[in-house]
Amino acid sequence: MAERILHMNHPATDYFLIEQILQGDKKKFEILYKRYSRMIHLVCLRYAKTSSEAEDFLQDSFVSIFKGLDKYDLDKGNFSTWSKKVAVNVCLQHLRKKSFSFYLGNLTEIVSPQSNDPTPLDNLSLQELTKKIQTLPTGYRAVFNMFIIDGFSHKEIAVKLGITESSSRSQLTKAKKYLRGQLSHQNYKVTYG
Amino acid sequence: MDNFDNIFDKFNDEALGEEQWLEPTPDVYGRIENEISDNPRKRLLFWWILSGISIILISLCSFMLLNKEDKSDKRDADISVQNYTTVQKDHTPIVSSTTPKLSNIESVKKDENELSKKTALLNSARLIQEDLDVKTQIPTTNNHLHLKDHIKNVSNSLKANLVNNKEVKTSEAFSKEQVIFNKRELVNIQFLDPFVRNENIRPNTRMISLSPKFASIENNDRDDQKINKPWSGIVGIHYLNWSDKLNENYRTALSPADFNKSDGSGQHIYIGIDRELTSKVSGQLLVGYSNISTSSGHNSILNYDNSSEVNLENKLESVTLATPYGFVNSDISIRRDENASSDDVQLFSAIHSKHNLRMMNVNMNVMYQLISLKRVDMKIGTGLGYHRLLELKNDLDYINTNHSEYSFVRGAVTENQMSLNNGFFSSDLMLTLGYILNDQLSSNLRFDYSQSLSPLFNDSNFSSTSRYYSLGLQLMYRL
Numbered sequence: 001m002a003e004r005i006l007h008m009n010h011p012a013t014d015y016f017l018i019e020q021i022l023q024g025d026k027k028k029f030e031i032l033y034k035r036y037s038r039m040i041h042l043v044c045l046r047y048a049k050t051s052s053e054a055e056d057f058l059q060d061s062f063v064s065i066f067k068g069l070d071k072y073d074l075d076k077g078n079f080s081t082w083s084k085k086v087a088v089n090v091c092l093q094h095l096r097k098k099s100f101s102f103y104l105g106n107l108t109e110i111v112s113p114q115s116n117d118p119t120p121l122d123n124l125s126l127q128e129l130t131k132k133i134q135t136l137p138t139g140y141r142a143v144f145n146m147f148i149i150d151g152f153s154h155k156e157i158a159v160k161l162g163i164t165e166s167s168s169r170s171q172l173t174k175a176k177k178y179l180r181g182q183l184s185h186q187n188y189k190v191t192y193g
Numbered sequence: 194m195d196n197f198d199n200i201f202d203k204f205n206d207e208a209l210g211e212e213q214w215l216e217p218t219p220d221v222y223g224r225i226e227n228e229i230s231d232n233p234r235k236r237l238l239f240w241w242i243l244s245g246i247s248i249i250l251i252s253l254c255s256f257m258l259l260n261k262e263d264k265s266d267k268r269d270a271d272i273s274v275q276n277y278t279t280v281q282k283d284h285t286p287i288v289s290s291t292t293p294k295l296s297n298i299e300s301v302k303k304d305e306n307e308l309s310k311k312t313a314l315l316n317s318a319r320l321i322q323e324d325l326d327v328k329t330q331i332p333t334t335n336n337h338l339h340l341k342d343h344i345k346n347v348s349n350s351l352k353a354n355l356v357n358n359k360e361v362k363t364s365e366a367f368s369k370e371q372v373i374f375n376k377r378e379l380v381n382i383q384f385l386d387p388f389v390r391n392e393n394i395r396p397n398t399r400m401i402s403l404s405p406k407f408a409s410i411e412n413n414d415r416d417d418q419k420i421n422k423p424w425s426g427i428v429g430i431h432y433l434n435w436s437d438k439l440n441e442n443y444r445t446a447l448s449p450a451d452f453n454k455s456d457g458s459g460q461h462i463y464i465g466i467d468r469e470l471t472s473k474v475s476g477q478l479l480v481g482y483s484n485i486s487t488s489s490g491h492n493s494i495l496n497y498d499n500s501s502e503v504n505l506e507n508k509l510e511s512v513t514l515a516t517p518y519g520f521v522n523s524d525i526s527i528r529r530d531e532n533a534s535s536d537d538v539q540l541f542s543a544i545h546s547k548h549n550l551r552m553m554n555v556n557m558n559v560m561y562q563l564i565s566l567k568r569v570d571m572k573i574g575t576g577l578g579y580h581r582l583l584e585l586k587n588d589l590d591y592i593n594t595n596h597s598e599y600s601f602v603r604g605a606v607t608e609n610q611m612s613l614n615n616g617f618f619s620s621d622l623m624l625t626l627g628y629i630l631n632d633q634l635s636s637n638l639r640f641d642y643s644q645s646l647s648p649l650f651n652d653s654n655f656s657s658t659s660r661y662y663s664l665g666l667q668l669m670y671r672l
Contacts, residue, residue: 033225
């Protein structure tokens with residue numbers, strides 16, 4: 001317990017910084033920003049379609065983090081986990097505003113023939129992988145990010161995106177298929193009905 | 194086979210120190226700092242908004258106070274009725290008693306004595322002042338003389354009336370006749386009654402048709418005018434914001450193409466009639482015409498086939514485009530730059546279309562008056578609308594080929610949507626803020642919200658419904 005208190009009071013800890021920010025020292029927020037901007041930027045890049053859009057998401061995420069600092073509870077997890085959740089929520093809000101569809105059913109077929117030797121996704125670098133994810137249609141991208149990377153269950157995704165659990169599963173399957181197809185350098189054709 | 198667990202690990206590794214590409218541009222923090230700091234401009238905006246709200250509230254309060262002052266003589270009259278009753282209760286009634294038709298008006302026993310005359314005289318004088326153009330509220334000798342003249346006139350009229358009708362009602366019947374008017378008038382008439390009766394009416398006789406004789410002291414409240422003139426003509430023009438909602442299946446089908454649509458805008462003009470049903474409720478029938486423009490767009494792969502190229506142009510025929518109202522076919526011409534390779538190319542293009550809707554509308558509404566001040570009123574309403582689609586015109590706006598060596602030349606929609614519902618119903622909500630310009634003309638600022646009850650486009654699994662908001666100016670003329 002004493003060790004934890006000592007750790008919390010260390011000037012470098014997030015907790016100490018947050019305390020100071022809440023007491024009115026707003027300049028300390030820049031330290032938090034510098035500490036976590038890359039991590040949050042990566043979250044935003046995954047959800048956004050372009051880099052400039054990701055920076056908009058990043059800006060709003062940090063504004064939301066700042067405004068919600070008083071709600072942050074150290075006992076419920078470390079600051080990086082909490083701030084990442086805030087960023088994901090901000091990204092989803094942005095996607096909803098764009099009125100893109102999150103809904104996927106059985107009517108859409110993406111023709112994406114598998115090549116004989118596709119490059120496994122996990123062999124790609126972080127940057128390459130992020131760029132591949134950005135090519136996903138918005139609905140696929142949201143579900144893929146939420147389930148594969150951010151650890152949401154299909155039930156949670158369904159609630160957050162206002163879709164059914166089966167839609168979420170189907171969307172994820174199609175997103176994976178789409179990504180594999182991308183790696184096989186095949187073209188995609190969208191068919192209706 | 195891909196291992197998605199590894200992908201999870203890769204993205205959740207917090208050691209991102211070497212990933213320089215993740216560094217945001219330097220101006221991002223500047224923008225964040227601007228937002229989290231106390232922006233003086235924002236504070237100024239807050240005070241402006243607060244001032245605006247205060248002005249509106251003060252204006253509303255002033256209106257309400259003025260309205261109260263206008264009704265002050267009515268309150269006095271009510272009090273006088275009570276005094277009058279108290280004074281009279283020990284005296285034997287000579288004529289009859291009025292039956293209370295409104296809860297706050299007590300039954301008034303009428304008698305003939307000096308005190309009652311004086312009380313009634315004072316109240317009547319106050320009510321008649323307007324008619325005599327007397328500014329002071331205190332009855333003077335001069336005012337009494339005017340009042341006497343006025344009473345004489347009234348009495349003469351009554352005499353003539355009695356002769357014509359050959360039947361006289363009691364003051365009970367008299368109250369029944371008057372109850373359709375507002376409380377104020379009823380009280381006025383009760384006060385005048387002893388004088389009239391004193392000089393002209395024998396006890397226990399019945400009177401009829403007295404009300405027209407008191408026209409000179411009728412107040413000018415708007416409610417009375419409405420009752421007298423229940424029909425109004427309406428004309429209006431609105432700015433309209435239109436949006437389409439695609440059903441889940443349709444959205445699903447279009448999602449991979451990143452289909453997007455924008456809200457439309459347009460104008461709505463209408464004429465109609467308004468019928469007062471009660472003092473607060475009215476019915477409306479409106480007939481109108483709307484003109485709405487919307488746009489939509491999506492991605493599509495256009496295959497540039499060199500074998501069918503003519504003069505560096507390739508005409509793509511019957512390309513299917515998606516719209517909020519179903520699918521259309523179009524012919525598209527793409528030009529190849531002469532320096533571009535002659536290989537066949539797939540162009541990942543963004544296609545933008547425009548849509549224009551023209552409609553006839555019939556709306557039936559019921560309006561309820563929420564607030565009625567001297568010249569201003571506010572009404573809410575609900576209704577049912579029927580919309581008849583006259584024309585849906587689609588235009589191919591432009592195509593971005595996303596390729597520097599291939600450009601869009603021209604395009605035209607060759608086949609319009611199928612499965613359109615030419616007629617659909619809507620449920621409507623409305624709010625009006627009215628201002629009376631004169632006895633016959635009033636203007637309203639009107640806000641409407643309309644949600645269609647059936648789809649405009651419906652093809653098995655795909656459908657789209659519409660809704661719109663509109664804001665405009667409406668003129669009402671009492672017929």
